[in-house]
Amino acid sequence: MTSRDLRVRRSELATPASSEKMLAKAPTTGADLVFMDLEDACAPSAKIQGRANIVKALNEYDWGDTVRAVRVNGLDTVWCHDDVIEVVSAAGHNLDVIIVPKARTARDVWWFDTLLGQLEAKLRLPHRIGLEVLIEEAEGLGNAYEIAKASPRLEAIILGAGDLSASLRARVDTNFQPVRGYPGDFWHHARATVVAAARAAGIDAIDYPFPNYRDEEAYRRDCDTASMLGFDGKWCIHPSQVPLANTAFSPTPEEIEWATGTRDAYRAAESAGTGAIAVDGMLVDAAHMRHVDTILSRARRKDRDAHGHQ
Template identity: 60%
Template sequence: MTRRVRRSELATPASNDRMFAKAAGSGADLVFLDLEDACAPAEREAARGKAARALRDLDWGRTTRAIRMNGVDTRWAHGDVIEVVTGAREALDVIIVPKVRTARDVWWVDVLLTQLEETLNLRKRIALEVLIEETEGLQNVAEIARSSDRLEAIIFGAGDFSAAQGAQVDTNFDPIVDYPGDIWHYARSRIVVAARAAGIDAIDAPFPNYRDPAAYRAAARQAAAMGYAGKWAIHPGQVGVANEVFAPTPEEIAHARRLVATYREAEAGGLGATGLDGILVDAAHLRLAENVTSRAELLGL
């Protein structure tokens, strides 16, 4: 599986080609051209060609290029995959599969991609990400996380999940009453545990209120604390915040490296634990520190 940076995943309507260049230059780690909810049904088929041309012709720099297809239970699903892959070829890195309910949904896309890659003689495999936005999907998330070796990330889709659960929330998917804590903590916890157990990334939900960067930052920091690798962005203005929040700071990197060095020195002396700044350091701390240093290495920090 390819290791990718996913601090920010920017959604862009595939039907609106005027937004493509701005998305490509946004600095997002991943941009997906959305053939699903961001496109009116009458525009979805025409948007496939626009997406393929943009993926192929624009300069995306280091940005991972993706699409969000329509759900496997819709009439657009097979056409989305066939037309965009045929048109974009190696210019498409990832397909995001929405409203995944069971592992079989992922299998369906995987098989179709395998057939296309062989038919088109593509040199690289296209990866998958999936959205958990149905209650059935959350119930099956552990099996979904291990459903395909193409699968690199699971995204929490709070909007549709709100509807699936029958939750009473506002347009930012926040509870309309004074709720104690995070109303989506259970869903977020199940998703990140399933993802980490399968060795893939978890990406946090979109935040529709793009005019409140402070609130977006707070939500991103909470997700990062839980182990999420990044967050969805619905506006280019959210990208910089996500990129900052989901990257370790220089101070965190320096402390992690000092902790590893201290532990290794103690280990060489036959000790299983030691002290650093007045705090006991053991093998569990080493694993936490190595999470920071490996992320820093992935980001080139």
């Protein structure tokens, strides 16, 4: 069983690398994953100091079971190469994941995979550092399937609505929602594409950030929409969003009860030679059992996380 199978990503909390205060608070927020951000949340003048802040946070803070991640700058910037080398060289033994922004092709992922492989061998790191990739460019959305399968160290792909809306020249507000009435979920196509690409590759799918952190009810609805589509978690831009995401992307007690009862009933019928049964007046067959497996798998991952078996 690999780290990608064990990590829980209901909530991924963004934390500016330039803020030592926020970095110190991040491990206590209850987020499944915290990523220290050297890209958009870090001004150009603060990026080099941000690397030092990240190294200190990784090496000195008690992260418990929180997945420790860093979002580096993109391949088209002057900072990317040193972001990876300096952070991994100084704190790679305490780093779980690097998040790659603005991936456009599978080759972008290959670059990070190759560099990390070289560093892991040189530094003799005891574990493989995972990758998560942001789909936030029109070209990246078009290549989502190839990107999702580009590396065995890739653990998740993330939908980045902010840059993607700019890349598409979409007319959206600062919360990445259409400025005028739109029939349905504005992001449905992009969401469905990212989820399908993630499932085809056997990795996780993470939904986009929701900047309006004061509107908890709207964030909760957005989490529910993403969860219904199959996403494993959602970006959090503020600690107040963490418990909302953790709840939305966890199976409910009712779902677990239904899945457990249905599994037991189906297995009993199957052992007697029956391939379909009735549960609460509804037909249940092999297709339904795949849904049962999904619910129980998520419940097991959550339970492992709660007991520190990451």
